[in-house]
Amino acid sequence: MISVPEAFKKFRSRLELSEREQADASRRQKEIRAHMDGSFDIASDFLTGSYRRWTKTKPLCDVDIFCVLGLQERPYRDKPPSALLRVVEKALAEKYGEKNVKAQRRSINVLFGVAVDEEEQTNDQVMSFDVVPAFDKDDHFEIPDTDTHTGWTETDPRVHYDKALEAQKLFSGEWKGLVRMAKKWNAHHGKPIKPSFLIEVMALEVIQPPFGGDYRYELKAFFAVLADRIDEEWPDPAALGPPVSDGMDAAQQQNARAELMKASDAAARAIQLENGGRNGDALRVWRDEIFGPLFPLS
Numbered sequence: 001m002i003s004v005p006e007a008f009k010k011f012r013s014r015l016e017l018s019e020r021e022q023a024d025a026s027r028r029q030k031e032i033r034a035h036m037d038g039s040f041d042i043a044s045d046f047l048t049g050s051y052r053r054w055t056k057t058k059p060l061c062d063v064d065i066f067c068v069l070g071l072q073e074r075p076y077r078d079k080p081p082s083a084l085l086r087v088v089e090k091a092l093a094e095k096y097g098e099k100n101v102k103a104q105r106r107s108i109n110v111l112f113g114v115a116v117d118e119e120e121q122t123n124d125q126v127m128s129f130d131v132v133p134a135f136d137k138d139d140h141f142e143i144p145d146t147d148t149h150t151g152w153t154e155t156d157p158r159v160h161y162d163k164a165l166e167a168q169k170l171f172s173g174e175w176k177g178l179v180r181m182a183k184k185w186n187a188h189h190g191k192p193i194k195p196s197f198l199i200e201v202m203a204l205e206v207i208q209p210p211f212g213g214d215y216r217y218e219l220k221a222f223f224a225v226l227a228d229r230i231d232e233e234w235p236d237p238a239a240l241g242p243p244v245s246d247g248m249d250a251a252q253q254q255n256a257r258a259e260l261m262k263a264s265d266a267a268a269r270a271i272q273l274e275n276g277g278r279n280g281d282a283l284r285v286w287r288d289e290i291f292g293p294l295f296p297l298s
């Protein structure tokens with residue numbers, strides 16, 4: 001049987017992007033760009049969000065692609081954000097089929113019909129993209145946002161990228177791994193924390209260097225502090241967009257807190273089991289109660 005530290009090492013690497021996944025993401029990016037070019041004046045496109053920052057969890061879904069619109073599309077900026085989202089949705093539905101394409105708050109989700117097996121493997125294929133139509137705004141971007149009163153959100157993915165990189169450096173290269181694991185917990189439990197970007201934003205503040213050298217204790221403490229502070233307001237780290245915490249109401253925050261406390265308690269129990277020599281039971285708790293099938297038992 002594998003030891004708990006070995007299981008964490010394996011789990012950590014399973015949550016990393018593989019070369020084949022990156023190749024698949026790049027192929028999908030080109031395909032979407034080519035299709036968008038047929039319907040819109042696109043100035044540039046790039047992959048961004050947690051995918052670009054290496055804080056995305058697995059299976060790989062909702063990879064963000066910004067499609068920066070050119071001058072010809074500028075009139076959409078004077079209409080409601082839903083008008084732009086709707087035309088992009090329509091254009092993408094021509095290629096991917098109506099049932100696979102859905103307008104969301106700030107983007108259009110495109111499903112590729114990729115199957116996931118019981119072990120949460122996708123054969124290194126990306127399951128979906130979030131296509132984000134964007135306008136240049138000063139040195140950053142403006143994107144549609146149906147949940148804000150102005151209808152648009154300013155965002156600077158470079159600032160988010162730099163902050164994650166800095167946190168990663170200060171935490172001995174283990175900060176992103178920890179964020180991916182916490183996001184895996186979130187996804188496995190039906191996303192009590194919404195959006196999952198909030199986990200990363202909170203991690204920027206609450207994960208204090210240095211890395212103690214042990215994922216088990218770091219995670220137990222991380223879940224506990226997330227529970228403690230989930231009802232606070234968490235601003236955009238780039239100080240441009242609305243609070244990242246605006247996606248949950250009080251009842252959702254209460255639910256997230258309860259789930260986080262359960263996770264922290266389960267982590268404490270797993271550590272106790274392991275200390276009592278019950279390695280197999282400890283692995284089971286990490287897998288069954290916290291992370292799901294991507295956490296290895298062997």
Ligand SMILES: Nc1ncnc2c1ncn2[C@@H]1O[C@H](COP(=O)(O)OP(=O)(O)OP(=O)(O)O)[C@@H](O)[C@H]1O
Nearest residue numbers: 049050056155157160195196197236241242243244
């Ligand atoms: N409130 C906000 N203000 C400004 N920018 C934001 C805000 N929320 C999200 N963003 C930017 O948009 C990107 C995409 O948002 P998204 O919700 O997909 O988060 P993500 O970090 O990609 O996480 P996930 O792994 O869930 O996809 C974020 O990574 C961030 O750069």
Ligand SMILES: [Mg+2]
Nearest residue numbers: 049050062064
């Ligand atoms: Mg994303």
